[in-house]
Amino acid sequence: MTLKDLEIGKSCTVLEVGGEKILRRRLLEMGITPRTAITVKKAAPMGDPIELLLRGYVLSLRLSDAEKIIIKETEI
Numbered sequence: 001m002t003l004k005d006l007e008i009g010k011s012c013t014v015l016e017v018g019g020e021k022i023l024r025r026r027l028l029e030m031g032i033t034p035r036t037a038i039t040v041k042k043a044a045p046m047g048d049p050i051e052l053l054l055r056g057y058v059l060s061l062r063l064s065d066a067e068k069i070i071i072k073e074t075e076i
Helices: 021-029
Strands: 011-017 036-044 049-053 057-063 068-072
Touching: 011 021
Parallel strands: none
Antiparallel strands: 011 036, 011 068, 036 049, 049 057
């Protein structure tokens, strides 16, 4: 499952960060690393981008970038 597939209000744990070298580096620098807990807070009216809560801050991420992040859904 990827972060793109996670519903609003659900939480997950990052298993793997993929993508091309530059994209992967940017995602890692933003704090999206393996074992990071992420909650999808909301989405833009057309569904893209999505707003995430991780490491105590809010991050907006395009769906095309979110599909590169492999996750495992978790219960809160």
